[in-house]
Amino acid sequence: MRRWNGWGDDAVSYGVTGEAKAFLEERIGPGTAPRDVSRQEIMAKVPRSRLPGHPLVHEDVWQRVLHSAGQSQGDWIDIRGGTVPAFPDGVAYPESEEDVRTLLTYARQAGVIVIPYGGGTSVVGHLSVPLQDRPVLSVDMSRMKALLELDDTSRLATFQAGVRGPDLEAALNARNYTLGHYPQSFEYSTLGGWVAARSAGQYSLRYGKIERLFAGGRVETPVGRLELPALPATAAGPDLREMVLGSEGRLGVITQAVVRVQPLPEKEVIKAAFFPDAASALAAVRELAQSGLPLGMLRLSLSEETETTLRLSGPNKALDILEKWLALRGAGEGRCLLLYGGIGLAGTVRWVLGEAWAILKKHRGIPVGTPIGRAWHKNRFRLPYIRNELWEMGYAVDTLETAVSWRRVPETVRAVQQALSEGLESEKVHVFTHLSHFYPQGASIYTSYVFRVAPSAAETRERWQRLKRAASAAIVRCGGTISHQHGVGLDHRPYLAAEKGVQGLAMLRSVCRAVDPEEMMNPGKLIAEG
Ligand SMILES: Cc1cc2nc3c(=O)[nH]c(=O)nc-3n(C[C@H](O)[C@H](O)[C@H](O)COP(=O)(O)OP(=O)(O)OC[C@H]3O[C@@H](n4cnc5c(N)ncnc54)[C@H](O)[C@@H]3O)c2cc1C
Structure with missing residues (x-):
C-alpha cells in the first residue's frame, strides 16, 4: 500500500546501512527521530x-x-x-x-x-x-488511465491523462513501443502531471523532456474544451501546447494526451567511468553533449555526490578494491562518477559507446565497465525511499534543480552548494550535486541537501525555508532557470518574475483569465492572483 506520510509503497525500504548512518553523523551530527502524528x-x-x-x-x-x-x-x-x-x-x-x-x-x-x-x-x-x-x-485523475488509441503508422499514442508511468509503459510495451519517459517518481506520477509540470525523465538525452513527447491532447477548461491537434509541425501561430505544458492545473484539467512513441530499444547498456576531478569530468560531458553522438543517457555525479554514493553503497569488498584501484589511477578525493548509456539497436549501442569512450579517455576518464551502471538501473526508482528512513532517523532530505548554459555551470554549482552549506548558522548541511540532463548549450544541475530535523515542525520548516531561499536566490543570481523539471508551484513562485519579466507574467495571467475568469483552477500556483 502507498505510504500516506512518506514516499512510495510501504513494503519497500531503502535499507540505510550502519556505515551510511555513521557517514551522515560525521558530516552533520547525530539525528533525533521526530515525533510524527498518527x-x-x-x-x-x-x-x-x-x-x-x-x-x-x-x-x-x-x-x-x-x-x-x-x-x-x-x-x-x-x-x-x-x-x-x-x-x-x-x-x-x-x-x-x-x-x-x-x-x-x-x-x-x-x-x-x-x-x-x-x-x-x-x-x-x-x-x-x-x-x-x-x-x-x-x-x-487515477481512474482515467486507458490507452485510447495507438496509431502505428504515425507512432502516436493517445492516453487518458491520469495514467501512471508503469501502466503507460506496460500498455505500450505490449505493442512493442515505449515512451521512454522515466522520472524518478515514475511509479506514481502521471502523464497529465508530467505535462502540467514539464517533467524530465532519466533518458531525456535519448527521448527528450516531456515537451518533445507531448504531441497534443485535450484540456477541459472552466469555459469549455481546448483541443490540441497532434500535428508533426505547424506554422499556424504560437503553439498552444506550450501554454498547456507547465500550466500546473491553472488552465483546466488535461483529460487526454497524445504522445510520440518509439519502438522498444533492442539494447540498453549503461557504463561507468571515474574522473580525477570535476573540471575534467565537466569538460568530458560537455564534449559528449556537443558531439551529436546519439547517446541514451548521461549522469555525472560531482565529487560530494560520488563520495556520498560510494559511502551509501558500502561497506563491501568490491567497493574497497574499486577505491584502491581508483586511487592508484589518480582518482582519489575529488573524483567524479559518470554513467553513460547507449539505448537503441545493438550495433548502434556498441558503436556509440565506443565513440563516447574515445572522448572520455581524452579527459582522463577511468573505465569501470558495467556493474555500477547495472546497479543504478536496478535501483533507479528505489533511491527516493531513503527519504523515509532518513526522516525517521532525524534527517530531512530535499532537492532542487536548475539549468544554465555551459559557461555558467561551474559557478552555479559552487554558488548553490555554498548557499546551502552555509545556509544555517548553527547547523551543518550535507550538500551534493549531479548533472543529469544535457544539451549542446548547457545542462541541468540537481542538488540534494540533508539537514537535521528540529524538535518542532515549525523549526524544521524555518530551517528548510532558509535553505530554500538561499539556494533559489543563488540560482537567480547565476542566471539559471528556477526549475528545469520540477515546475513552479508555490515554492518557486517568488522567483518566476526574474525569468519571465513583468510583461511575461502579465501574458501568463491573461491566458489563465481567458479560460478561468473566476480563478477557480489551482489558484496561487505558478503565478499570484490579481
Ligand atoms: C521521489 C520523486 C522523484 C521525482 N523525480 C522527478 C524526475 O526525475 N523528473 C521530474 O521531472 N520530476 C520528478 N519529480 C517531480 C514530480 O514527479 C513531477 O513534477 C511530476 O511531473 C508530477 O506528476 P504527478 O502526476 O504526480 O502530478 P501531481 O503532483 O499530482 O501534480 C503536479 C501539478 O500538475 C497538475 N496536474 C496533474 N495532473 C493534471 C491534469 N491531468 N490536468 C491538469 N493539471 C494536472 C496539478 O494540479 C499540479 O499543479 C519527482 C518527485 C518525487 C517525489
Missing part, C-alpha cells in the same frame, strides 16, 4: 466539508487527508508534523471527460476551487490547498 491525529484536524453535495464528490475524511499535500519538503513537514494548513473539502474521481466537464460546471456554479491531482508527486507545493473562503475540490 493517522487518527491528522484525521481529527480535518474540518467539516463546505461543499454542496454531488454524486461525483466524496467527503470521506481519509481521502481528504490523502489529497492535502504532495511531496515537497514543506508538504512532508506538514503531514508528518500534523501542521497541514488546509484540507480539500472533497475529492472526485472522474472516469470520463464528461465527468470532468460535469465537475467543472458544478464547481463554477457553486464557487468551488478545483485542484487537478495526478500522482501527488509534486515537489514544489503544486497541490497545497489554499486557505480561502471558497471550498476546495481535489480532482483525482
